[in-house]
Amino acid sequence: MATTASTNPDGPWFIAEHSALDFINTLARAEKGQHDFLQSDEDVMQWLRHLGLQVNVPGKPGELLASARKLREIIREVVEEKKQGKAVSLVKLNAWLVQAQSHLQLTQDDDGVVKIQRIFQVDTPQRALAPVAEMAAELIAQGQFEYIRQCEHPDCTLWFYDKTKAHRRRWCSMALCGNRAKVARFRAKS
Template sequence: MATSSTTSAEGPWFIAEQSALDFINTQAWAEQGTHDFWHSDEDVKNWLQQSGLGKLPATFIAKPGELLAEARKLRALILQLVEEKKSGQTPSLMQLNDYLAQAQSFLQVNTDAEGALQIQRLYQQDTPLRALAPVAEQAAELITHGQFEFVRQCEHPECILWFYDRTKAHRRRWCSMALCGNRAKVARFRAKS
C-alpha cells in the first residue's frame, strides 16, 4: 500500500501515510476551488494500482462511469466517517459495512525478490464494489484502530487534505512541505517584509 510521500504537480498525491486518507485526498484545494483528480473510471483504476490496493483484472465488469461513481460515493463516506470520528462522534457504520460485505479475498503464500516467504491477500475485483473493497477495509482499519489524535487536516487555511502524523515528535502540521508548508513560509516571510 502506498504510504510514501509521493508528490507530483498533477496529483493525486500519496502523502497521507494511510491509504484511506490518500483516497479522500483525491479531492484537493486549487486556486479556483476544490479539484477532483478523478474524471473517469480509468483515473480510479490508476489510483487503485498506484496505491497498491489492486490492479483490476480483465474480468472486471462495469458500465461506463460506474467505478467512478462508486469511488466518489465511497470517498464521501470515508470523509464523513473521519470527520465524525475526529469530532468525537460515533461514526455511522452501516454504509461502510455494506462496502465491506462486498469483499471477497483469499490469502496466498509467495516468495519475495530475495526468496523469503510472504503472505499476500488477493482480492476478487470483478465489479466496482469489489474493486473498492480493499479501500473500505483500509477505512475500517483507520476508524477502528487509528489513533485519531494523529489524524489531522493540513493547517493551511484553504487546504482540505488529511494525513496520519507518523513523525517521531507528532508535530506534522502540513499535508506536505512541498505543497502547503512552503506556501506558509513564503506568506510569513512576505508578512514580515
Template sequence: MSGSPSLLTSNAPLFIADHGALDFVNTVAQVEGQPRDFWQSGEDVQHWLTHAGLATLPDRLPFPVCELLQEARRLREVIRRLVMQKKAGEAVDVTALNRYLAEARSYQQLVTDPQGGLRLERIYGTQTPVQVLEPVAALAASLMSDPHFELVRECEHPECTLWFYDRTKAHRRRWCSMALCGNRAKVARFRQQQK
C-alpha cells in the first residue's frame, strides 16, 4: 500500500478486520505494491496468537518453533482460499480446515476471575503446532458457517488485499481501515477534484 501510514510499515500485527480469522489472513498485506508477510519466525506467530488472545503458550514449546511458522502459514492459506471461494460463490472444500479441527485437544475449565466471579474457559492443547492453531481454525469454521457471511468483505481499495467483517450498523463499510485505505481514497478523490 504505497503512501499508507506507518500502520503497515511497522512489524506490529494488524487487528482491523473485526474477526480473528480474518485478522489471521491479513498477516499478509500489500506494502508499497509488494506482498509482505508479517510472520518471519515462529516467534512472530506466537506473538500474534498472544496479542489476539487466542493462546496462552508455555515458555517452552514441545516442538521446534519454526514448525509453528510453517503450520500457521499453511492454515492462513487454507482460510484465505475458503473465504475467497465462498465469496466467489464457488464450491468450498473444507477438508483441510477440518483436519485442524480434528486434531484439536481442548477442554473446558471453570476459572475464577480477579473479582471472584466464575467463567467458563476453553483450554487448548499445545503439544503440536496444529493444536496451538486450533483456536484459529475454530474461528475460521465459525466464520465459514456464519449466516451473515455476506458481511465478510475485501477492502475496496484497488491496491489492498485485506479482508474485514462489516459490523457497522448500516453494513456499508468499504475499507479495511479509514486510517489506511479510507483516507487514501479521500485524498485521491480530493486530488481528482482539484484537477
C-alpha cells in the first residue's frame, strides 16, 4: 500500500514514501515539542482509512489508541535497530503478525478487470492494526535500508524512504524541514 504525499498542518503527514514509516511519523517533534497525531481511537481509524482500510473496531474506548501507540513503538525500535546495523529483535513484531487474520478476495470492476484484495478480520484492535504490522515486516525484510533515513534537520524526528533517482533526499519534506533549513542558512548569512 503506497502513501500519497500529504503535509496537512493538522497532520498526520504522509511524506515518508512507505506506510510503516508514516505510521512511525505519527509521533513527531514539532516546534513546541513532541506531538502525537494519534490522540483518539478515531484518529487511528482515520489513519487506517487513509490507507484504504475500512475499519470500525469493536472494543473499549481507548483500546485501539493504546494498541496503535504500542505497535508504533515496536516498529520504531525495529527500524532503528536495523538502520544501526544491530541484530533486529523480531519477537514483539512477530507477536502482532501472528494475530493477523486475513484472506484474499477477487473483485471485478465495471470494466471487467479482476483484482485481488486482501481482507483483514478486524474484531480486535490488534487485528485492525495487522496491516500496519505486515507493512513493517515487509519494510524490515525487503527494504533497502541504505535509503531509509531520518530527516537531517536537527529538530526533526521524522523518517523517510528516499526513492528519489539520485538518492540524495535530506529532508522529511521540503515544505517542512527543507524550507526551515533554507531560512536558517539565509539568516546566518545576514
